[in-house]
Amino acid sequence: MENEFDIFIYVVPLIGMAGYFGSQYVFKNLLNTIKSSDDLGIKLGKYRTASLIKFAILEAPAILALIAFYMTKNALYFVISVCLILYLFIQRPTVQRMKNDLPLNLEEIKQFDTLKT
Helix, strand or coil: CHHHHCCHHHHHHHHHHHHHHHHHHHHHHHHHCCCCCCCHHHHHHHHHHHHHHHHHHHHHHHHHHHHHHHHHCCHHHHHHHHHHHHHHHHCCCCHHHHHHHCCCCHHHHHHHHHHCC
16 A cells, blocks of 8 residues: 555655745746836735735645645655745745835835834
């Protein structure tokens, strides 16, 4: 029965790495489509879309790793899943992260600063 799931030992780490690097690549490419001349609402909408896509790309390998762990009881898959979920948590959007990632002008930065209070 153990040999039946040996393919996971290759698939889960590869898909985990692909999810990690792919999420960064797609997110950066989607952020590059945001123009500094766009309205703040449009910028935030595109940022939300880019973030959701990044989260989905990270979530899929984490779920696959949990399924592989459930089927094989191999702790490596659980560790991979936990690492991806922790990374997903660290990537949550914050005001500071949005200010760093988005091409904002001074007026828009001031609008963000009023959100902190």
